[in-house]
Amino acid sequence: MADVVIDQVEKTFFDQENKTSFTVFNDISTDIKSGEFVSLLGPSGCGKSTLLNIIAGLDQPTSGTITANGKKVTAPGPDRGVVFQESALMPWLTVLDNVMFGLKKQMKKEEAKERAKYFLKLVHLSKFINSYPHELSGGMKQRVSIARTLAFDPDILLMDEPFGALDEQTRSMLHKEVQYIWQETQKTVVFVTHNIRESILLSDRIVLMGTRPGRIVEIFDVPLERPRKPSSDEFGELEEKIQQKLAKEIEKVMREEMGDDYNSKKGALLYHSDRDMGSNI
Numbered sequence: 001m002a003d004v005v006i007d008q009v010e011k012t013f014f015d016q017e018n019k020t021s022f023t024v025f026n027d028i029s030t031d032i033k034s035g036e037f038v039s040l041l042g043p044s045g046c047g048k049s050t051l052l053n054i055i056a057g058l059d060q061p062t063s064g065t066i067t068a069n070g071k072k073v074t075a076p077g078p079d080r081g082v083v084f085q086e087s088a089l090m091p092w093l094t095v096l097d098n099v100m101f102g103l104k105k106q107m108k109k110e111e112a113k114e115r116a117k118y119f120l121k122l123v124h125l126s127k128f129i130n131s132y133p134h135e136l137s138g139g140m141k142q143r144v145s146i147a148r149t150l151a152f153d154p155d156i157l158l159m160d161e162p163f164g165a166l167d168e169q170t171r172s173m174l175h176k177e178v179q180y181i182w183q184e185t186q187k188t189v190v191f192v193t194h195n196i197r198e199s200i201l202l203s204d205r206i207v208l209m210g211t212r213p214g215r216i217v218e219i220f221d222v223p224l225e226r227p228r229k230p231s232s233d234e235f236g237e238l239e240e241k242i243q244q245k246l247a248k249e250i251e252k253v254m255r256e257e258m259g260d261d262y263n264s265k266k267g268a269l270l271y272h273s274d275r276d277m278g279s280n281i
């Protein structure tokens with residue numbers, strides 16, 4: 001099992017043509033312990049995906065370092081598996097072949113098949129191994145995508161809004177599924193979301209990020225027993241606390257984006273009147 005150390009990470013995008021630059025964040029530091037489930041939560045544009053991509057090795061930091069399992073991250077590696085919002089399955093391959101596709105390059109076909117079947121069973125898709133992606137619902141496709149990533153046995157599972165495109169009921173089912181997988185496999189999970197409720201349901205800790213400048217606003221421990229009940233008082237209190245912090249960040253963005261048009265009364269109404277907005281921002 002791996003831990004992830006994020007040390008003073010900055011990311012600046014340079015636009016060579018217009019000779020401009022944009023710093024997404026400039027001093028992100030935190031540690032993620034082995035086997036921990038950590039969510040990166042924050043308003044749109046604060047750099048959650050950028051940070052996840054840097055941990056994955058798909059993007060490079062402008063300065064600072066990330067180490068995973070004691071090794072500096074410079075490129076993607078088998079110790080880190082990524083699940084994106086879109087499942088990106090190959091439509092001409094069956095579910096089983098989709099999961100076997102990459103594995104076949106690393107092991108014998110029979111071994112790859114057994115392995116793929118094992119992980120498809122873990123995500124409760126044994127009945128659908130011979131189906132094609134177009135025959136599956138969005139939630140099922142996402143489960144195939146999770147099985148495909150898990151089949152490589154990464155120590156660290158990086159999930160970028162994996163349920164963002166799904167309806168509420170499917171999402172809720174997959175929350176249970178992902179908790180089961182996490183408990184079964186004991187992976188370290190970094191989970192990007194802008195959904196407060198989702199982050200409380202799943203995480204040991206929630207890293208709340210802010211924007212302009214991008215940074216860590218606060219890290220919340222979630223000391224609630226699993227399975228968690230959104231209807232419990234403790235859940236509601238934590239949700240409220242995070243919601244208020246997040247609302248301040250969103251208000252700041254709205255003020256900057258809307259300038260004089262921003263009406264603070266409207267802003268207050270937006271985030272005080274409807275609890276649910278916090279879970280759907």
Ligand SMILES: Nc1ncnc2c1ncn2[C@@H]1O[C@H](COP(=O)(O)OP(=O)(O)OP(=O)(O)O)[C@@H](O)[C@H]1O
Pocket residue numbers: 013022024042043044045046047048049050051194
């Ligand atoms: N390749 C790029 N070049 C220039 N700017 C980029 C690039 N990738 C991301 N950005 C900018 O960096 C900022 C952070 O983007 P990022 O996607 O990491 O945010 P996020 O918090 O994941 O947002 P969301 O919740 O909307 O997905 C945004 O302002 C985005 O426009």
